Amino acid sequence: MRIGILTAGGDCPGLNAVIRSVVHRAMTGYGDEVIGFEDGFKGLLEGHYRTLDLNAVSGILARGGTILGSARLERSRLREAAETSAELARKYGLDALVPVGGEGTLTAARMLSDAGMPVVGVPKTIDNDISSTDRTFGFDTAVMVATEAIDRLKTTAESHQRVMVVEVMGRHAGWIALESGMAGGAHGICLPERPFQVEDLVKMVEERFARGKKFAVICVAEGAHPAEGSMVYKKGEIDQYGHERFTGIGTRLAAELERRMGKEARPVILGHVQRGGTPTAYDRVLANRFGWHAVEAVHRGEFGRMTALRGTEVVTVPLAEAVTRLKTVPEHRVREAESVF
Incomplete structure (x- = not known):
């Protein structure tokens, strides 16, 4: 299989750990080819990508930021990507795309998926505000x-x-x-x-x-x-x-x-x-697990979904469920905090 990966939206610690994990699992577990699109969906639209092999991801586990770069796109360009998603998949010979990002990126991923692109998302945000997952790496x-x-x-x-x-x-x-x-x-x-x-x-x-x-x-x-x-x-x-x-x-x-x-x-x-800067040990482990399970989901054909942490287990959930609403702080957590001021 040929798997594409991109990182979009704001950067956060742990992105490189996901990239590394996807490459390792795809190549050593299945013999897949992995390509990385540069600067998020911009690279997907404009054809800027590079092959990712084990040497390309060596030494990046503890590095902050993202070796692929990241960029935000206007909504009109994201709609353009969605409208041409099937064509883009054929153009790059993609069997799957793994977009790593927050609420905006996952919304775009859902648009691509609905339009025919085989997508498995990975949630990322320091804000920890993506519903359907207990935690996100970077937080x-x-x-x-x-x-x-x-x-x-x-x-x-x-x-x-x-x-x-x-x-x-x-x-x-x-x-x-x-x-x-x-x-x-x-x-x-x-x-x-x-x-x-x-x-x-x-x-x-x-x-x-x-x-x-x-x-x-x-x-x-x-x-x-x-x-x-x-x-x-x-x-x-x-x-x-x-x-x-x-x-x-x-x-x-x-x-x-x-x-x-x-x-x-x-x-x-x-x-x-x-x-x-450097992600904590917790964020490195969670990012590694998300990357590993994203590749597993690709090979099970579980498209239109994203990885998520439920308790201590990593599962996949529908992208539609993940982007319906933001996960905000509930009132009982506020009361807990107030009790120790």
Whole structure:
């Protein structure tokens, strides 16, 4: 068989581990040929690809990013890929395509599958917001990076009697903020799923200072927003890929807290550092397992599906099920976090 693989959307730790796993399982297990399309669906449309053999993937297990590159495409070009999917499969002699990506990539994968391309998807996102899978690789690494940042910021916040507002990634789902906030012992966590009251944060900080704990760390997801009337807040515009451009809630919240309390508040925007660097052992193992099971699914003819973690087992689920809705933080998880502030 000839299997194509591509990585699309935002990068995250573990992508290279998936690529390596697919190549190893396909070549050593079945004698397949594997080609990698460069820069995601752009490479598929424009014919930019290269052969991947064991030498090509040697030494990439622990490397961050993706050796194939990644790029986002406008929706019109994704529709173009879907409309010509059967032709593209014939052009490249593909028996299967393994797209690795998040919600947008998997939605495009479903479009290709519905149009006749034999597809097995692999879920990827540091946000952990893809439904139908308990975890996605990249998430554990992002939480580790954010937790370490909170640990480090606590000591400098205490030394200078400051309030630190740490902004982490998470557009529509606050999993990184929730778990890094809990692991790092943040004193407040703000999530996209629940609009926050600035008054509650002010009260928390003032009470800490009154008890002699003259510092605080608040972990806020980039997609978090205040409750209506809590503070002046303007949503960002929608970009060409359909994503909201966030206006820096961490910076704005820090300024608002400082204005109301007269205490120094500093924003810390972690940004893309959460996506880069070496994946954790957990993410490497999960990425390896997803790649292995993707090849198995190809050889079973389970197309139009993606790999997923259910408990401790890797299974396949329909792509349609995976992209129907985002997996957001449920209310009971928020209550758990609040109990340890």
